[in-house]
Amino acid sequence: MANLETTGFLPHIAYDSVIFGFSGEKLKILLIEYHKTGWLALPGGFVKVNETLDEAVKRGLLERTGLDQIFLEQFYTFGSIERVRPDIMKQILSAHQEDLPKDHWLLDRFISIGYYALIDYDKVEPTPDAFSDSINWYSVDEIPDLLFDHNFIVKKALDHLRTHLDQKLLSVNLLPERFTMKELQQVYEAILGEKLNRANFQRKMLSLGILERHEKLYAGGSHKAPYLYSLKKKA
Amino acid sequence: MANLETTGFLPHIAYDSVIFGFSGEKLKILLIEYHKTGWLALPGGFVKVNETLDEAVKRGLLERTGLDQIFLEQFYTFGSIERVRPDIMKQILSAHQEDLPKDHWLLDRFISIGYYALIDYDKVEPTPDAFSDSINWYSVDEIPDLLFDHNFIVKKALDHLRTHLDQKLLSVNLLPERFTMKELQQVYEAILGEKLNRANFQRKMLSLGILERHEKLYAGGSHKAPYLYSLKKKA
DNA sequence: TTACTATTGTTTCAATCAGAAACAATAAAT
DNA sequence: ATTTATTGTTTCTGATTGAAACAATAGTAA
Incomplete structure (x- = not known):
């Protein structure tokens, strides 16, 4: 310095x-x-x-x-x-x-x-x-x-x-390049300090049209594997 | 100075x-x-x-x-x-x-x-x-x-x-103490640069519950006289 | 192989909200 | 009394939102 x-x-x-x-x-x-x-x-x-x-x-x-x-x-x-x-x-x-x-x-x-x-x-x-x-x-x-x-x-x-959370999905900057919908929701909940409805959250995020869906993430859990998402690069 | x-x-x-x-x-x-x-x-x-x-x-x-x-x-x-x-x-x-x-x-x-x-x-x-x-x-x-x-x-x-227009009806600061709904709408339109629907505007403003309705303003026009409104002082 | 379970993606249904138009009221002029 | 312009309100429709149910599936265990 x-x-x-x-x-x-x-x-x-x-x-x-x-x-x-x-x-x-x-x-x-x-x-x-x-x-x-x-x-x-x-x-x-x-x-x-x-x-x-x-x-x-x-x-x-x-x-x-x-x-x-x-x-x-x-x-x-x-x-x-x-x-x-x-x-x-x-x-x-x-x-x-x-x-x-x-x-x-x-x-x-x-x-x-x-x-x-x-x-x-x-x-x-x-x-x-x-x-x-x-x-x-x-x-x-x-x-x-x-x-x-x-x-x-x-x-x-x-x-x-x-x-300003919603504008341009600010919160993705707190996550790695690729993330699951659950992780995104957890960031929202941590920032807002409240629980959100899972189905509605997913619908809202997808309706923004700025998320790109990638391959699934097989994390070893005995249940359906979640998709990975990233921010769509603007055209 | x-x-x-x-x-x-x-x-x-x-x-x-x-x-x-x-x-x-x-x-x-x-x-x-x-x-x-x-x-x-x-x-x-x-x-x-x-x-x-x-x-x-x-x-x-x-x-x-x-x-x-x-x-x-x-x-x-x-x-x-x-x-x-x-x-x-x-x-x-x-x-x-x-x-x-x-x-x-x-x-x-x-x-x-x-x-x-x-x-x-x-x-x-x-x-x-x-x-x-x-x-x-x-x-x-x-x-x-x-x-x-x-x-x-x-x-x-x-x-x-x-x-930030909507938060706490910012725009009333541009108007005198008492104003008509039309004046309020005109301020909004001037700031946003677009025309707004009259009925919906009135409904939305009233639904905020922070406007107080006063006496009518008889301005001499040959038509129904508008009410005057002011910002409700918070309790 | 076959249940079983936990989690995820999607759909449904009702309630609410928003946009456009129609309707109703009314102050002044004719 | 009639007319006109403007305002306040309601109605209708379609879109959005919130809660719950339903469907799919990756691993585990029998």
């Missing part, structure tokens, strides 16, 4: 990313733990002067998940004043390098742009960055207290995800 | 507001014209170090429209790199005050948070700010070339408005 002492970053501007994954049962997000302080927080970062906002977030995502080409979308920008906590920032940073000048840009007020990403849980090997001790998955229904307003950011991201 | 020479603003951060009004026939937005240069642009501004993002936008809105307590919502943050145009900024600013130091923060790259506002067209007397010659209404289907990426911002705002 770049040395933050160097200029080259836009001051006062940060991003926070809510990275969703589906474990096969539960919807989860990635949280990092800052050096020494023990603070849990969303993976975030800063924007270089010569890169786009989107590029900055993609860069951070690649560093932490090793994944490129993933679904990524901005959902809200957080600009309240309570987001300045020079004491905490100092603690976090001092664990990493020499203490900073009193007026360093990192100790100032930030506005943060919230992004959410949808990734294939099994494809990623989360790796902590220079400022964090660990990075781990947490179920969205068991999120502990987070740094700053990050709990609020998670809530907003979840709201956004729920209300 | 505050002198921009003084510090007290967050550098690199701006907002642009898309202010919608309904003329009784067409959906319109407010555009300003910058001093001398003739550039048309969205009304925007900067954020003070001790104010919230929302507060900053409200402040600018109050100055330009005289309106307080209006519907205001953030919809997207624009962070591309092409948003830096020191030449144009210099032109605009030099028309207003002495020339600026080469490294002035106003000449730097900005990230801009887009807000949209819905206001009662007839209640507002638009007033230009210190940097603009004029502020006027323009139909959304006849927007001329604007500064920077402002045409794109307008497009995004319209998209957002269209897809």
